[in-house]
Amino acid sequence: MAVLPEPVQNLINAFERLPGIGPKSASRLAFYLLRSQDDISQKLAEALLALKSSTSFCSVCYNITLSSRNVCEICSDSGRDASSICVVEEPLDVLVLERTGGFQGLYHVLHGVLSPIEGIGPADLKIAALMERIKDGKVREVIVATNPSMEGDATALYLRQQILPLGIRVTRLARGLPVGSDLEYADQNTLLRALAGRQELI
Numbered sequence: 133m134a135v136l137p138e139p140v141q142n143l144i145n146a147f148e149r150l151p152g153i154g155p156k157s158a159s160r161l162a163f164y165l166l167r168s169q170d171d172i173s174q175k176l177a178e179a180l181l182a183l184k185s186s187t188s189f190c191s192v193c194y195n196i197t198l199s200s201r202n203v204c205e206i207c208s209d210s211g212r213d214a215s216s217i218c219v220v221e222e223p224l225d226v227l228v229l230e231r232t233g234g235f236q237g238l239y240h241v242l243h244g245v246l247s248p249i250e251g252i253g254p255a256d257l258k259i260a261a262l263m264e265r266i267k268d269g270k271v272r273e274v275i276v277a278t279n280p281s282m283e284g285d286a287t288a289l290y291l292r293q294q295i296l297p298l299g300i301r302v303t304r305l306a307r308g309l310p311v312g313s314d315l316e317y318a319d320q321n322t323l324l325r326a327l328a329g330r331q332e333l334i
């Protein structure tokens with residue numbers, strides 16, 4: 133078998149580390165770039181470099197924001213309903229929920245879920261920051277929108293335990309989202325229904 137030149141093999145190896153990309157797709161992408169116009173590779177390289185250097189996390193909700201701003205656009209929008217906070221696992225979930233147009237409150241990104249098997253405890257997530265946030269007296273409802281998985285459910289129950297004693301309503305997105313799946317794969321109508329039919333976590 134012919135050995136690929138190192139730069140090509142390096143790119144294939146890098147692509148293979150991405151989620152959802154197997155060896156075949158990785159090779160296809162690398163060879164596509166190899167024969168395509170230079171500006172595609174150039175733009176891709178610039179975008180990749182800027183991804184880390186020009187973004188950071190919002191100091192309030194931990195969603196992704198431009199590194200030039202401390203607080204993200206959603207948190208600084210005075211038109212949003214500050215009495216309601218939707219808790220999600222990842223920044224991508226914010227995007228997915230925003231696309232439904234069905235939620236006008238604010239978000240809080242945990243950056244993961246509780247997982248004893250993987251050794252992820254409350255201190256590894258942005259839970260302390262959430263607790264600080266909701267103590268300001270403005271928040272009346274926390275909607276837990278973690279994924280409908282075992283870890284997502286466990287995280288929801290843990291949050292309920294922490295938040296209910298503060299006299300704040302805790303709800304969970306309605307069932308109807310496929311169990312074990314990610315929010316990002318749900319279609320907009322399913323998500324809108326899940327938001328509208330959210331239930332009290334009791």
Ligand SMILES: [Zn+2]
Nearest residue numbers: 190193204207
């Ligand atoms: Zn924010």
